[in-house]
Each structure stands twice: as structure tokens, then as C-alpha cells.
Amino acid sequence: MEKFTVHTGIVVPLDRENVDTDAIIPKQFLKSIKRTGFGPNLFDEWRYLDHGELRKDYLSRTLNPDFVLNWPRYQGASILLTRQNFGCGSSREHAPWALQQYGFRAIIAPYFADIFFNNCLKNGLLPIVLPTSDVQQLFNDTATFDGFQLTIDLNQQKVRTLCGHKVFNFDITPFRKYCLLHGFDDIDLTLRHRQRITQFEAERLAHQPWLTNTLID
Secondary structure, three states, rough: OOOOOOOEEEEEEEEEOOHHHHHHOOOOHHHOOOOOOOHHHOOOHEEEEEOOOOOOOOOOEOOOOHHHOHHHOOOOEEEEEEEOOOOOOOOOHHHHHHHHHHOOOOEOOOOOOHHHHHHHHHHOOOEEOHHHHHHHHHHHHHHOOOOEEEEEOOOOOOEEEEEOEEEOOOOOOHHHHHHHHOOHHHHHHHHOOOHHHHHHHHHHHHHHHHOOOOOOO
């Protein structure tokens, strides 16, 4: 998992409440057995004018010019600003995968659906909860300033405008902060104890050698 320490990026505003995971990555793309390639189908039904299907060439599809992610001023955005209850609906882990593979490193909202929130943290995508008034202020600034950017400092748990005139503090549990700062997913956390695991397996087999036996038909 990629480490998250300090990130500066363009902010794109998705001014919608109750965005569910089927809108983030529609169900037809969940048929893929891979963990990659979901970025082009992020917000697929909003982003394109035609219907998307798995293995359909997205480069040949028609973009919806009215959808905010397709606006020239927000190209290359890596911070998503959105509204209440983002990530509601089914618990598909493909949703944070699609957001991350599109290029997002962080999402800012007043509230996230619980399962989606935890799935983001486990995959290196930082969900930041700010008060509704602060989120509205960021929406105003994003609309006012072309190419509006923020700097997110995870260690200090602060979101700053580039000029530094506005600073927003956010909360995160110490455990998830530690994992993000070091780039540890659940498997990485386990593999930190690889030597002890190997030692345990060797000692167990020494005392119970029959565990290596195989059944013969």
C-alpha cells in the first residue's frame, strides 16, 4: 500500500449527497477478478453518455461534458470534495479501488458511510471528515479559484490552503494513521512478524511432524 504523509493536489467538487457505491463503480464492472483497471469506470453512468460494460474500450466512449470530472479545470485532480453520506449502499471494496485508480488520494466530506470509510483506510485512500460549514467553505473556494489546491498533512492532521490562510483540523484513529503513514495494509501488518511466524511453524512441526503427512487415496 502506498504511504500517505503529505499530499498537495487539485480539488474537484462533487456537489451531491448520498452518493452510493453503485454510482461510484457500477455493478457490471464487479465481474472482473482483478484488483486493477477500475479507474476508467469511476462514476461511469455520470461520466459517459453511453452505457459502459466490462472490457469495453473507454477511449472510444463519449464523455458527458456536464459532469464535473470531465471539466478541463479539474483535470489531474487528486482530492475529491463531496457532500453528506458519501459511499453509502453496498460494501463493495471496488469503490475505493476505483477512486484510487482514477488518481484520488483523499476525499473530504461531512460524513461517510461506515463500511466505505473503513475500506478506504485499508486501501491507502484517506477519507477526511470536516464540519459541514468547513466543507461549504471549501466548495466556495473551489468554485472561486481555478485550479484550487489543498495540502493535506496526515502527521499533523491538518488540511491547508496553499496560501496557508485557512487550516482545517481532522481526526483519525491512531492505528489507521500509523498504517497510512507507513503504507501498511492488513497483510503488511501481519508480515511484520514473518520471522516469528516462521519460527512458530518450524517449532510446531518439530513437535507434531505428522502435520506434514498427506492423505493417500
